[in-house]
Amino acid sequence: MGRHAEWRKLAKKQRRKRIRTLQATERDKFFSTEWYIKQQEIEEQLLLEQINKQNEEENAKWIEAEKIAIAQWKRLQEEKQRAIQLRAEQEAKMRLEWELEQERKKKEEERIKAAEEEQKRKHKMFMDHLDKFLSGDSVEPPPELKVVRETRPEAENCPFFTKTSCCRFGDQCSRNHQYPGISRVLLATNFYTHFGLSNADVSEYDTDIMLEYEDSETYKEYKEFFYDVLSEFEKFGRIVQFKVCNNYEKHLRGNTYVEFAELRCAVAAYRALHTRWYGGRQLSLQFCNITSWSNAICGLQLRRRCPKGRACNFLHVFRNPNNLYNHNQNYDPEREKERSSRSSVRSWRWSESPEREPLKRVSSRRDESSERRHRRTRYRDREDDDYDDDDDDRYYRRTSSRRSSHRR
Ligand SMILES: [Zn+2]
Ligand SMILES: [Zn+2]
CATH class of the missing domain: 3.30.70.330 (RRM (RNA recognition motif) domain)
Structure with missing residues (x-):
């Protein structure tokens, strides 16, 4: 074989090799992009999951806080209600006591008045007896x-x-x-x-x-x-x-x-x-x-x-x-x-x-x-x-x- 044929053969071989290399590079290039994308996707997915998870946690926290707030509010309302009831009861008790006191005072006043009247009556009777004794002529x-x-x-x-x-x-x-x-x-x-x-x-x-x-x-x-x-x-x-x-x-x-x-x-x-x-x-x-x-x-x-x-x-x-x-x-x-x-x-x-x-x-x-x-x-x-x-x-x-x- 001549030299030319040898060179052609080599050239072809090299050309094929170049093509193969190019193809491999292209393929590699293709593959690396896909991986990258995949990686991106995974990352995004991860991020999304992270966010979702965070959101869920936040939400759960919020719900929990809301529950507590509601419970507190309810308790406050109950306490308020109890206080109102207690005040009403106390007021009623005080009113009752006041009424009883008034009644007692009235009765006491009546009693004193009756006693005074009785005293007056007795004193008047006593004075009448004195007058009778003084106007009469009995010695005794x-x-x-x-x-x-x-x-x-x-x-x-x-x-x-x-x-x-x-x-x-x-x-x-x-x-x-x-x-x-x-x-x-x-x-x-x-x-x-x-x-x-x-x-x-x-x-x-x-x-x-x-x-x-x-x-x-x-x-x-x-x-x-x-x-x-x-x-x-x-x-x-x-x-x-x-x-x-x-x-x-x-x-x-x-x-x-x-x-x-x-x-x-x-x-x-x-x-x-x-x-x-x-x-x-x-x-x-x-x-x-x-x-x-x-x-x-x-x-x-x-x-x-x-x-x-x-x-x-x-x-x-x-x-x-x-x-x-x-x-x-x-x-x-x-x-x-x-x-x-x-x-x-x-x-x-x-x-x-x-x-x-x-x-x-x-x-x-x-x-x-x-x-x-x-x-x-x-x-x-x-x-x-x-x-x-x-x-x-x-x-x-x-x-x-x-x-x-x-x-x-
Ligand atoms: Zn005495
Ligand atoms: Zn003395």
């Missing part, structure tokens, strides 16, 4: 007036009340207090007032010191009160005891005891003076039983040795001017009657006394105009040294002939 009071009122009949008698007719516990006391219907002794509670009595800084009101300084303002004030009040009460009859307390204890402070010789006179005084006004204060009188003045009055006070001092539950009393009623003896009406009937010499002294002319004594109070000029002159005009002796009887002799009307 009607049985209705003798009725004793007891606070705790089942309990023991209160020793303080029994002796002094006063008790720091009032009618709340666990012991029994016995009030007489009527009696010869009148008690005006807390009647005398003076700064010294109510002032805690002023030490025990020392009546003995007061006596030493008879000119002192304090004593003058008491003297004025004494004569003022005594003259007012004397218009109703003979007084046999007159005591004013200077205790600091509230239930005894300024208490004024007036004992009449005659029951009828005490009743007349009560009828006229109870709830009257003196120096801007309303007089509150009550009948009381003092069976023994020496038991009622603190014995140690007289000797200035009372250990209880201001807290004493027995009467610490002022020394009265002119030594009037400064004794503690008890007055015995029966003995007095015997004495006056025995002694004709003394009977002139009581010619105007209620024992003999009870009606005249009481009715004379009505004859005010003719007697007004004597008013308040008895004690004011005279000098104290007119009364230089200690005998109360002599005092009566001087004063019983002069009567003055009582103030209205």
Whole structure:
């Protein structure tokens, strides 16, 4: 074979090889593009899946959050509802309580009103009985007036009340207090007032010191009160005891005891003076039983040795001017009657006394105009040294002939 043929053969071979290579390259090229595309697709798919997955998760989260939100909202609504219901219930309860309270108040008011009415009715009846007794001429009071009122009949008698007719516990006391219907002794509670009595800084009101300084303002004030009040009460009859307390204890402070010789006179005084006004204060009188003045009055006070001092539950009393009623003896009406009937010499002294002319004594109070000029002159005009002796009887002799009307 020639050279040319060999070259041609080689050329052809090379050409075929070139074609093959080209074809292979083309094929490779084709294949790589496809792979790439496939890869792209896979990637895209993956991405899509990723996105979908993310979306699903987001969605799930959102749904979950929504569920929670809904649950919370529901709970909130329920709570609100409960709160509203609770408030409504509370309001209803409060309204009910208020209504019950109103009802209770109304009932209490009615009860108090009824009690007051009953009290008024009883007081009126009592006053009517007093009037009947005063207008009649029987010496003995009607049985209705003798009725004793007891606070705790089942309990023991209160020793303080029994002796002094006063008790720091009032009618709340666990012991029994016995009030007489009527009696010869009148008690005006807390009647005398003076700064010294109510002032805690002023030490025990020392009546003995007061006596030493008879000119002192304090004593003058008491003297004025004494004569003022005594003259007012004397218009109703003979007084046999007159005591004013200077205790600091509230239930005894300024208490004024007036004992009449005659029951009828005490009743007349009560009828006229109870709830009257003196120096801007309303007089509150009550009948009381003092069976023994020496038991009622603190014995140690007289000797200035009372250990209880201001807290004493027995009467610490002022020394009265002119030594009037400064004794503690008890007055015995029966003995007095015997004495006056025995002694004709003394009977002139009581010619105007209620024992003999009870009606005249009481009715004379009505004859005010003719007697007004004597008013308040008895004690004011005279000098104290007119009364230089200690005998109360002599005092009566001087004063019983002069009567003055009582103030209205
Ligand atoms: Zn008591
Ligand atoms: Zn005492």
